[in-house]
Amino acid sequence: MGGGARGGARPGGAGRPRGATAVAAQAPARRAVRGRAAAQRPGQGAEAGAAVNAPDPLGWPGYRDQVARARERTGGVESVSWRRTRRAVEVVFDFRFLGGSVGTATGDVVEAAFGQARAAGLPVVSRISTGGSRMQEGMLSLRQLQRVAALCARHRAAGLPHVSVLGDPTTGGLWASLGAGADYVIAVAGAQVGFAGSRVRPADDPAYTAEGQFAAGAVDLVAEPGDVDALVAAVLELLTRGDAVPAEVPRALGAEDLPADGWDAVLRARAPERPRAARYLDDYFDLRVPVNGDRAGGVDPGVLCGIGLRGERPVAFAAQTGTATTPAGFRTASRLIRLAERFALPVLTLVDTPGAANDPAAERAGVGPAIAELFTVVAESRVPVTTLVIGEGGSGGALALASPEHTWITPDAYFSVIAPELAANILKRDDVPALADDLRLRPQDLVELGVVRGIASHG
CATH class of the missing domain: 3.90.226.10 (2-enoyl-CoA Hydratase; Chain A, domain 1)
Structure with a gap:
């Protein structure tokens, strides 16, 4: 033929x-991964990010207590952890930890993940669920977006793929850096996705959804939650x-x-x-x-x-x-x-x-x-x-x-x-x-x- x-x-x-x-x-999405690609899911045996201290650069009232409660509730040390699978290094957000927000210690974890990926010659998969920057750390939090952008640029220069998975919600600066800046973007069906979060935008609108971002050309594929892992495996196979x-x-x-x-x-x-x-x-x-x-x-x-x-x-x-x-x-x-x-x-x-x-x-x-x-x-x-x-x-x-x-x-x-x-x-x-x-x-x-x-x- x-x-x-x-x-x-x-x-x-x-x-x-x-x-x-x-x-x-x-x-x-499930139609994309029938046959042998569907079986190639990321492996288990994850590695957690190293424990980090919670900086308090602004001396924000009650911030250290908030972090301590979040750690107790989630079992994690920060809003982001990373793990190495057989095919990639995965950066995983936990929205239960202060809304998946990003501070300076979070940036340390993301940098460690990208560093491990480059050293091993592996792709990065960012599984995002975040409300954006952590206000309790002020501009030092916001500057993590530049840090993330630089990490993504170095990863791209190394010729390694970056796939982002947009969970519910994915808003703020992390959508406008780690999420939208990936080589391939998969959004979970029904997820809230947008630069403006629900508490700061003028009104709810379909534009702030996974489906709305797909219609606007900012997302490559919208997938049901159960199809995401198989799709990620298929995309990694094609890109590597x-x-x-x-x-x-x-x-x-x-x-x-x-x-x-x-x-x-x-x-x-x-x-x-x-x-x-x-x-x-x-x-x-x-x-x-x-x-x-x-x-x-x-x-x-x-x-x-x-x-x-x-x-x-x-x-x-x-x-x-x-x-x-x-x-x-x-x-x-x-x-x-x-x-x-x-x-x-x-x-x-x-x-x-x-x-x-x-x-x-x-x-x-x-x-x-x-x-x-x-x-x-x-x-x-x-x-x-x-x-x-x-x-x-x-x-x-x-x-x-x-x-x-x-x-x-x-x-x-x-x-x-x-x-x-x-x-x-x-x-x-x-x-x-x-x-x-x-x-x-x-x-x-x-x-x-x-x-x-x-x-x-x-x-």
């Missing part, structure tokens, strides 16, 4: 086993096995014959029954997890991004679904490729769009800079990018996702400088089908012109 290519070299890659399992961003070997070209799933003329190519690419990205992803991967949102408040449901397992190899993917791509879609694809670079993951892009969104909302959201950013990210990518055009290849909005050197096309797709109808308007020509021929946009034309390396086979 491996992909092939006519008219060009076929990249290497493992054949795809049967029985693929896939998960879309909106699907229940990169080999930077080019992704195999997917096999073509639609028409086998080539179009007779340019207008025929356009009509075939626009046909409702033509296979779309979801079918290609289901056919190509055995399981996958989504990478959701541009981390700037935007989500484009017409661009599916994530990391999948094909045989034994993880591959990052960004796939257009046939709609006009918005600035959020381009930015999410850029984020996906940068993530892939950090962990040596090859990238597969599926091109299928009539073009970039060109309405006033897209212009106000920066569609031009978003496309420019993606062009740059693809051009500078340190991991191989493989592209298959599976439908409409409309102008710069399609080209932005395409590899400059490793692009293939299916028999029922086209690639064009502009849609034939728009070209006719610009050039003041009436015969659109004839103009489609003049644009040389058929798969076989594109091979001849050297725009694509070959035409994907049905192998």
